[in-house]
Amino acid sequence: MRILFLVSVAVIATCGLIYELIAGTLASYLLGDSITQFSTIIGVYLFSMGIGSYFSKFVQKRILETFIVVEILVGLLGGFSSTLLYSLFNHLESFQFFIYALIGTIGILVGLEIPLMMRILKDEFDFKDLVSHIFSFDYAGALLASLAFPLFFVPQMGLIKTSLFFGILNVLIALLLIFNRKVKIQRTRTFQLIGTTSFIVLLVAFVLGDKILRYTEDMAYDEKVIYSKSTPYQRITLTSDKNGTKLFLNGNLQFYSADEYRYHEALVHPVMSLVANPKKVLILGGGDGFAVRELIKYKTIESIQLVDLDPEMTRLFKRNPQLSALNDSALFHPKLRITNQDAFIWLKTNKHVYDVILIDLPDPSNFSLGKLYTDQFYKAVGEHLTKNGALVVQSTSPFVAPKSYWCIANTLQITGLKILPYHTFIPSFGDWGYLLASKQATRQPDFSKMPSNLRFFSPDAFESMCYFPKDVAYRTTEINRLNNQALVHYFETEWNQFQ
Amino acid sequence: MNRRSFVKRLALGSLALGQLNLIQACKAPSTQWKFKRSGIPMSVAHSLRSRSTLPTPSAVVEHDCIIIGAGISGLSVGYHLAKTGATNFLVLEMEEQIGGNAQFGETNTGKFPQGAHYLPVQNLENQPLLDFLHAIGSISHFSLDGIPYYNEANLCHEPEERLFINGKWHEGIVEALLQVYPNEKPIWDRFFRRMQYFQAYKGADGKDVFYIPERFASLSHDLVHLDQLSFQAYLTENDFRCTSLDWYLNYCCRDDYGQNTANISAFAGIHYFAARKAKSKNCSNDAMLTWPEGNAFLANQLASAFPTQIQCTTLVLRVQKSGDKRYELLAYNWKKKTYTAYITRRLVICTPRHVRARLLADTDNRNWLVPTHQPWWVATVELKPFSDFSGAFLSWDNVIFAHQTLGYIHNLNQQIAQPNGNTLLTFYKPLDSTSASEIRKAYEHQTDSELEAEIVSELKSIYPEIEKYICYLEVRLWGHGMVSPGINYVTNPMRKEQQKSVDGALYFAHTDDAGFSLFEEAFDLGYQLANQLLNTNGYVDSL
Numbered sequence A: 001m002r003i004l005f006l007v008s009v010a011v012i013a014t015c016g017l018i019y020e021l022i023a024g025t026l027a028s029y030l031l032g033d034s035i036t037q038f039s040t041i042i043g044v045y046l047f048s049m050g051i052g053s054y055f056s057k058f059v060q061k062r063i064l065e066t067f068i069v070v071e072i073l074v075g076l077l078g079g080f081s082s083t084l085l086y087s088l089f090n091h092l093e094s095f096q097f098f099i100y101a102l103i104g105t106i107g108i109l110v111g112l113e114i115p116l117m118m119r120i121l122k123d124e125f126d127f128k129d130l131v132s133h134i135f136s137f138d139y140a141g142a143l144l145a146s147l148a149f150p151l152f153f154v155p156q157m158g159l160i161k162t163s164l165f166f167g168i169l170n171v172l173i174a175l176l177l178i179f180n181r182k183v184k185i186q187r188t189r190t191f192q193l194i195g196t197t198s199f200i201v202l203l204v205a206f207v208l209g210d211k212i213l214r215y216t217e218d219m220a221y222d223e224k225v226i227y228s229k230s231t232p233y234q235r236i237t238l239t240s241d242k243n244g245t246k247l248f249l250n251g252n253l254q255f256y257s258a259d260e261y262r263y264h265e266a267l268v269h270p271v272m273s274l275v276a277n278p279k280k281v282l283i284l285g286g287g288d289g290f291a292v293r294e295l296i297k298y299k300t301i302e303s304i305q306l307v308d309l310d311p312e313m314t315r316l317f318k319r320n321p322q323l324s325a326l327n328d329s330a331l332f333h334p335k336l337r338i339t340n341q342d343a344f345i346w347l348k349t350n351k352h353v354y355d356v357i358l359i360d361l362p363d364p365s366n367f368s369l370g371k372l373y374t375d376q377f378y379k380a381v382g383e384h385l386t387k388n389g390a391l392v393v394q395s396t397s398p399f400v401a402p403k404s405y406w407c408i409a410n411t412l413q414i415t416g417l418k419i420l421p422y423h424t425f426i427p428s429f430g431d432w433g434y435l436l437a438s439k440q441a442t443r444q445p446d447f448s449k450m451p452s453n454l455r456f457f458s459p460d461a462f463e464s465m466c467y468f469p470k471d472v473a474y475r476t477t478e479i480n481r482l483n484n485q486a487l488v489h490y491f492e493t494e495w496n497q498f499q
Numbered sequence B: 001m002n003r004r005s006f007v008k009r010l011a012l013g014s015l016a017l018g019q020l021n022l023i024q025a026c027k028a029p030s031t032q033w034k035f036k037r038s039g040i041p042m043s044v045a046h047s048l049r050s051r052s053t054l055p056t057p058s059a060v061v062e063h064d065c066i067i068i069g070a071g072i073s074g075l076s077v078g079y080h081l082a083k084t085g086a087t088n089f090l091v092l093e094m095e096e097q098i099g100g101n102a103q104f105g106e107t108n109t110g111k112f113p114q115g116a117h118y119l120p121v122q123n124l125e126n127q128p129l130l131d132f133l134h135a136i137g138s139i140s141h142f143s144l145d146g147i148p149y150y151n152e153a154n155l156c157h158e159p160e161e162r163l164f165i166n167g168k169w170h171e172g173i174v175e176a177l178l179q180v181y182p183n184e185k186p187i188w189d190r191f192f193r194r195m196q197y198f199q200a201y202k203g204a205d206g207k208d209v210f211y212i213p214e215r216f217a218s219l220s221h222d223l224v225h226l227d228q229l230s231f232q233a234y235l236t237e238n239d240f241r242c243t244s245l246d247w248y249l250n251y252c253c254r255d256d257y258g259q260n261t262a263n264i265s266a267f268a269g270i271h272y273f274a275a276r277k278a279k280s281k282n283c284s285n286d287a288m289l290t291w292p293e294g295n296a297f298l299a300n301q302l303a304s305a306f307p308t309q310i311q312c313t314t315l316v317l318r319v320q321k322s323g324d325k326r327y328e329l330l331a332y333n334w335k336k337k338t339y340t341a342y343i344t345r346r347l348v349i350c351t352p353r354h355v356r357a358r359l360l361a362d363t364d365n366r367n368w369l370v371p372t373h374q375p376w377w378v379a380t381v382e383l384k385p386f387s388d389f390s391g392a393f394l395s396w397d398n399v400i401f402a403h404q405t406l407g408y409i410h411n412l413n414q415q416i417a418q419p420n421g422n423t424l425l426t427f428y429k430p431l432d433s434t435s436a437s438e439i440r441k442a443y444e445h446q447t448d449s450e451l452e453a454e455i456v457s458e459l460k461s462i463y464p465e466i467e468k469y470i471c472y473l474e475v476r477l478w479g480h481g482m483v484s485p486g487i488n489y490v491t492n493p494m495r496k497e498q499q500k501s502v503d504g505a506l507y508f509a510h511t512d513d514a515g516f517s518l519f520e521e522a523f524d525l526g527y528q529l530a531n532q533l534l535n536t537n538g539y540v541d542s543l
């Protein structure tokens, strides 16, 4: 009897900590910002446990029965917690509130467990033995949970199955008490029925865990929004489907993880091959870290300066595990310096020069963004380029918006830069254009130093990228200036026609 | 395959026809804001009038040259003196800030004008101003034949203007009107052909009759008859009348002169359209230079040539003769609450004419020709994120058809940084419902909260929802806005006569003297006066 109770203390403690870890992980996974999520979840959970402990004193009679009810409830709620959180993520207006309500309820129930247990065992032990036993088993369980959760359960079972597994353990404790002859409780029939049903429900769910996972993930991620936040500068939206993740800024697709490597390899490697020995690189925009990921394949680079307007972007792509897995945690690279500032202002207030400059800014879809494609902007960029340096500009689709594309080209040229246009096919974007530019007459890039582990880009591919068939061929356009914003007008018209 | 189509831009029409709707774009709106009335306190300004009880000064200061008024005219005198190395002059200004009608305000979000806010690209004769613009970087360089390349950063950024008409924003103003009133186009065409005729019209001396600045215009006023009738009468006579053109011309006159076509002379009305013949290499010939803080930028550039020689919060109360060819001024520093006497051999008065007349009441009581000045209010609001998706994009100049308020300037339009939320809009309204003096009287006793309520209700007549978005409201009331060139002011011989200096000791420069309240005129008057001072025997000697 005593051993049974003490083992159940350890199990209870393990389960309790596991639910908290699950909620914290899911919250930071679904809502981002793991530090805040984890600490608020832990706070709410501990506080609720306190409430539970306090209320345990109001349980006057039938302590054992109450304990069994609590176990079954914890088992069900905790067991299904991650299933619930996954599947309700997109269907609840106030998901945040829901997650706290759930964790709060579980916390209260778990808070009841130990005090009740102590009262059940108060006649079995001396008080000092009781306290020391209970707490040592409690803490041992906690250690077990905190080690097993990341090392075994999450990698082996995933979150859904893990929580179901511990739900089953909770219910098992209840069942052991219910079916143990030595334990004297009233209304055993009802308990037997409820306990067994709960056990079976959880067990079935556990066995079907993979199917549940797929179902809930579908519900959550089938081109569904998994993250959305309005910053002072833009609306950041992440969606996901079976094949990958998409990022939208103000509703414009920025990348699709299934084919972004095409976009970023084509952005980075030509310009890197155009400069003899690039040491210092500047990225304007590119807070998603993909361009950095490509750059750090060059061991010769000494420093990378990234200037992205929106701290939320760089934070998201650093901290969110799903996203930093996509960019290989590039934003943590020791050679990288991130500055969250307006690119135009940064250019005007800094003096450093760079061998390579990557301009990966959002499309010129409004007048504010249009300013980042003007001759004034490129003049400012040119002042940061070394004599033999080169830059590349992501420059919309020459197929959908040929006037826009060539307007950017002509604007670069008017500032005295020599240009080399190229384009490539990216399934989620279509035919996409880039512009290389340098102060010296354009040579062909020398690809001998290019990293070998690329998935898409190759020197012969580049040859074809430089070819512009008739429908995307050069056109004369106006120069994009602050006082005419010719590009924004072209862009508006061409993309509207295309839709 | 489409990079943009995830969420299409909503083109929500306005819900109540003819009214603009703000659509909340971000945080929850509130109704709390900070209110500020800028400018010298009314009570202080009025001490100029009650002159009977003037105290004796606590100090006496002597100066070779004193300039009263740090508006553009006074600043231009100082700038051109300072450019030659002169330092023996002092500018006295009653406001806390220099610039006169070209002052500015500022919040964390950005700067905004309190009055004058733009300068068109310049006529080529105006070399001193071209030089100045070159010196401050607003002209980057000149072509070999002397045509300027303007600094794009200072040219008005796209989108430049839009008009709210028929419940929708339309790009452009004239374009928009013609879109709504296509039948009236022939009248417009005739009108503009006539204006072109005047643009090229030369006087007997072979010079253009309409030219800015006035110095280069023809002296033979053979179009004097046009100054004897109102612009409205002229338009009626020539059958240049239709709904859209009527509104447009009234708008133009109210915008530049503070009064509608009925109260402006035909000469002045035509001047608006015929006096500009700028050329530029890299922008259209009617392009505009502008800065977030408006012409205060130019004022501060002028003042940076002699920053320590300007004394603000110093209201000159009276000017008296002090012996032969010397003047004694009594000035009140309303911040320090001190009275000082200034004695000078050269006094330059750069205030409006009515102030000039009052200051000189004891010394020179001739019958001054004083023009009408229309009162204005200029109100700047900082708004929380909003959008008014009903047609054309938010532009630099946003004009509202058939509304008492002219419209508003979007001050962040000139900003190169990406916007990060709040917007700063400056609304302009000339107060021309009745006579200027009656309006001034009405405003004299208005409390700050009454003024605030009036402005808010006016803004609500444009944007009914605006209160929810305001987080800051600053109002500048101009009792005497700018000169309104009414009938027989510009060509009145007394105008020029009364600008002449007196005894080589008393000088005048203010846009009232030009008849047109324009930066160019103020700048040029200052330029001429500085040269006159420098050429006067004794000035350079006394350096």
Ligand SMILES: Cc1cc2nc3c(=O)[nH]c(=O)nc-3n(C[C@H](O)[C@H](O)[C@H](O)COP(=O)(O)OP(=O)(O)OC[C@H]3O[C@@H](n4cnc5c(N)ncnc54)[C@H](O)[C@@H]3O)c2cc1C
Binding pocket: B048, B068, B069, B070, B071, B072, B073, B074, B092, B093, B094, B095, B098, B099, B100, B101, B102, B114, B115, B116, B117, B118, B119, B295, B314, B315, B316, B317, B350, B351, B352, B355, B376, B378, B478, B480, B481, B482, B509, B510, B511, B512, B517, B518, B519, B520, B522
């Ligand atoms: C609302 C508004 C908008 C305008 N917009 C434009 C525009 O966009 N572009 C443009 O070119 N023009 C504009 N103007 C016209 C503008 O007035 C002129 O361009 C120019 O700034 C006038 O300069 P000024 O020096 O002649 O006169 P003011 O600006 O009138 O200068 C007179 C100065 O004298 C000071 N003063 C007066 N009395 C005393 C005293 N007793 N003691 C000490 N100091 C005194 C005043 O405080 C002031 O600083 C605008 C005017 C107004 C009112």
